[in-house]
Amino acid sequence: NAGVTQTPKFRVLKTGQSMTLLCAQDMNHEYMYWYRQDPGMGLRLIHYSVGEGTTAKGEVPDGYNVSRLKKQNFLLGLESAAPSQTSVYFCASTTHVRGGQPQHFGDGTRLSIL
Amino acid sequence: GENVEQHPSTLSVQEGDSAVIKCTYSDSASNYFPWYKQELGKRPQLIIDIRSNVGEKKDQRIAVTLNKTAKHFSLHITETQPEDSAVYFCAPGEGGKLIFGQGTELSVKP
Numbered sequence: 001n002a003g004v005t006q007t008p009k010f011r012v013l014k015t016g017q018s019m020t021l022l023c024a025q026d027m028n029h030e031y032m033y034w035y036r037q038d039p040g041m042g043l044r045l046i047h048y049s050v051g052e053g054t055t056a057k058g059e060v061p062d063g064y065n066v067s068r069l070k071k072q073n074f075l076l077g078l079e080s081a082a083p084s085q086t087s088v089y090f091c092a093s094t095t096h097v098r099g100g101q102p103q104h105f106g107d108g109t110r111l112s113i114l
Numbered sequence: 115g116e117n118v119e120q121h122p123s124t125l126s127v128q129e130g131d132s133a134v135i136k137c138t139y140s141d142s143a144s145n146y147f148p149w150y151k152q153e154l155g156k157r158p159q160l161i162i163d164i165r166s167n168v169g170e171k172k173d174q175r176i177a178v179t180l181n182k183t184a185k186h187f188s189l190h191i192t193e194t195q196p197e198d199s200a201v202y203f204c205a206p207g208e209g210g211k212l213i214f215g216q217g218t219e220l221s222v223k224p
Contacts (some may be wrong), residue, residue: 031210042203042214043158050210058211090157094210098166101148101211105157105198 002026006091006106013081013113021109023077023091030096032074033058033103034066036087043090049074050096081113116141120204120215127194128223135218137204138186143192146207147180147187153200156204161202194222 004025013019023032030051035043035058039076045058047067063085065077074093086109092103117140127133136148148163164171164187171178174211180187187206191198200223205212207221 018182035214040217042216044214045211049210056160059213096210100148100163100207100210102148102160105159106158 001090004091004093004104006089008109009107010110011112013078013111015083015113017081017082017113018077018079019081019111020078021089021091021111023076023093023106024072025074025076025091025093025104026072027093027095027104028071029093029104030071031094031103032068033094034064034074034076035090035091035092036060036085037078037090037108038087045087046076083113085111086113087111116206116213118146118204118206118213120202120218121217122218123216124219124221125138126221126223129194129196131194133189133190133191133194133220133222135157135196135202135204135220136186137188137206137215139204139206139213141186141206141208141213142185143208144185145208146212147178148212149178149189150196150203150205150214151200152203155175158203191220194220196222 033048034046047066052071117126150158179191
């Protein structure tokens with residue numbers, strides 16, 4: 001059981017380039033999330049999805065787009081990368097249960113933009 | 115929006131001592147209160163959580179206490195060990211969304 005898998009693990013981009021980060025989960029979770037984590041800080045929510053075909057903005061959505069075409073996959077896109085987007089990106093998923101459920105995280109993608 | 119603060123930001127203890135980290139939040143709608151542990155270069159991992167209808171929960175050396183009236187909850191680690199050294203995050207939330215605190219770096223000295 002792989003859980004939450006993120007690809008790629010590392011990437012270096014030049015300013016202005018585009019790329020897509022892929023998150024896949026095999027736990028049949030309804031909810032999926034993208035966070036970014038900068039040095040010395042907690043995780044900040046970029047976008048999230050409460051089900052296939054749905055997306056919503058989090059705390060820091062500017063400069064990012066997402067898509068959830070299949071329940072098991074959640075894609076994060078950077079259309080025109082900027083140095084301020086250098087960060088570690090984490091994907092997470094959870095079930096839909098009233099009262100809250102733990103989020104399960106992937107190993108992260110370390111992204112550097114030059 | 116939700117304002118989440120953790121204290122202290124760094125904590126150094128001797129092996130065997132206890133450690134306590136406090137998390138305050140502002141959104142009274144929060145109904146789920148987890149604590150995550152993150153080792154250097156690794157993913158955050160849930161270590162304990164509590165829901166708003168419970169005041170305290172224990173799991174071996176780890177406990178969480180919740181005061182909904184005062185809007186804070188705390189992580190308690192007893193008999194600390196060097197492998198407890200990590201960054202700990204609180205992440206109160208509701209409706210499937212979590213807001214993470216800035217983290218507390220715990221260092222356990224042998």
